[in-house]
Amino acid sequence: MYAQMIKSEATKEDPEMLAAFQARIDAGEKIEPKDWMPEGYRKTLIRQIGQHAHSEIVGQLPEGNWITRAPTLERKANLLAKVQDEAGHGLYLYCAAETLGVSRDELTEMLLDGRMKYSSIFNYPTLTWADMGAVGWLVDGAAIMNQVPLQRTSYGPYARAMVRICKEESFHQRQGFHVMMAMVKGTKDQKRMAQDALNRFWYPALMMFGPSDKDSVHSAQNMAWKIKMNTNDELRQKFVDETVPQAEYLGLTVPDDTLNWNEETGHYNFAEPDWSEFFDVVKGNGPCNTDRINTRQKAWDAGKWVREAMVAHAEKKRARDSRSVRP
Amino acid sequence: MTAPKEWPLWEVFIRGQHGMSHRHVGSLHAVDAEHAIRNARDVYTRRNEGVSIWVVEAAQITASNPSKKGPLYDPAKDKVYRHPTFYDIPEEVGKM
Numbered sequence A: 001m002y003a004q005m006i007k008s009e010a011t012k013e014d015p016e017m018l019a020a021f022q023a024r025i026d027a028g029e030k031i032e033p034k035d036w037m038p039e040g041y042r043k044t045l046i047r048q049i050g051q052h053a054h055s056e057i058v059g060q061l062p063e064g065n066w067i068t069r070a071p072t073l074e075r076k077a078n079l080l081a082k083v084q085d086e087a088g089h090g091l092y093l094y095c096a097a098e099t100l101g102v103s104r105d106e107l108t109e110m111l112l113d114g115r116m117k118y119s120s121i122f123n124y125p126t127l128t129w130a131d132m133g134a135v136g137w138l139v140d141g142a143a144i145m146n147q148v149p150l151q152r153t154s155y156g157p158y159a160r161a162m163v164r165i166c167k168e169e170s171f172h173q174r175q176g177f178h179v180m181m182a183m184v185k186g187t188k189d190q191k192r193m194a195q196d197a198l199n200r201f202w203y204p205a206l207m208m209f210g211p212s213d214k215d216s217v218h219s220a221q222n223m224a225w226k227i228k229m230n231t232n233d234e235l236r237q238k239f240v241d242e243t244v245p246q247a248e249y250l251g252l253t254v255p256d257d258t259l260n261w262n263e264e265t266g267h268y269n270f271a272e273p274d275w276s277e278f279f280d281v282v283k284g285n286g287p288c289n290t291d292r293i294n295t296r297q298k299a300w301d302a303g304k305w306v307r308e309a310m311v312a313h314a315e316k317k318r319a320r321d322s323r324s325v326r327p
Numbered sequence B: 001m002t003a004p005k006e007w008p009l010w011e012v013f014i015r016g017q018h019g020m021s022h023r024h025v026g027s028l029h030a031v032d033a034e035h036a037i038r039n040a041r042d043v044y045t046r047r048n049e050g051v052s053i054w055v056v057e058a059a060q061i062t063a064s065n066p067s068k069k070g071p072l073y074d075p076a077k078d079k080v081y082r083h084p085t086f087y088d089i090p091e092e093v094g095k096m
């Protein structure tokens, strides 16, 4: 998902404290920043919320790529608003992570030097305008699948950030689907572009949920802590079940020959993505990994003088104001 | 690579509608109060969520200690007579 393969950190606290903590979570209580929490819980959350935040921020790049080339002023305004929301999502989440004792600059540095990851999906390029449709429809659609249950996660600041984010996501997916609808009703070439976008984004979207984690120890701990709410396979299945009929409505073909409806289970059977490609992308070898990090690095470096000048200006203003109070 | 100074953290409170109290919505970084208000406008009110914004530097907030929850709130728990339902009023008196 936006947070993929989050390893849980081992915790070696007093068993009684741990049991009391688990009891609070089991009772549905929210854990707040100043409450006692196991070190493993804190560290795992920093990793997960940080990765989620980085995904929102890096996730602006593939769509930002098309803002100046949107086909109409209306589409441009829609896309701009959508990308601005993603910046907001990144900011809500960074603040939630900061309540756990990590600073904003540390988080940024960990993204830039590769200690922290962002979702694999944003390492794929957006080649045509139809990709703006596919991204909103599929990528934000997949994000919603995982973010909706996270509104009930045990860590208060994270849960509250997710509530805000979920309120805004539905617009993202709908504007994407709207772009797809216009494309499939357009010329033959436009419909071909829409199909091509679906072909390229289908499997990367399925990868967003991460590899099967049925037997993972980390998932079990993270689920007990209510940091992770569903297994990756559950969410992936839910995504396929909701998305296939939408593709049918558009008259597009999901690029999976094995896809079929299973009467017995009441779910679609579908092909798994190529997990070796996924691990390769996570390792840094996707089509856009280098480009994405370079772009963020450039923004960080080029913004340095602005960050410093803002501080200097505020200090000067403060000094001037305090002088004017004293006669 | 490290910036010399991180912008301070501000807590943001928004009045959703006229007549409501301000409510905490989240936090952000800004160099001063004016900058914080501007950022809050972009980060927290992109869809008409508010009619008024307050910002407070996070360092200025004093919070109660969560481990003192007991001594702080327990004394209120056994004072049920502070609630109207404690007092039985006969039905013939009517609505009260």
Ligand SMILES: [Fe+2]
Residues within 6 Å of the ligand: A056, A085, A086, A089, A165
């Ligand atoms: Fe988002």
Ligand SMILES: [Fe+2]
Residues within 6 Å of the ligand: A056, A059, A086, A139, A140, A143
């Ligand atoms: Fe997103």
Ligand SMILES: [Fe+2]
Residues within 6 Å of the ligand: A086, A140, A143, A169, A172
């Ligand atoms: Fe989104």
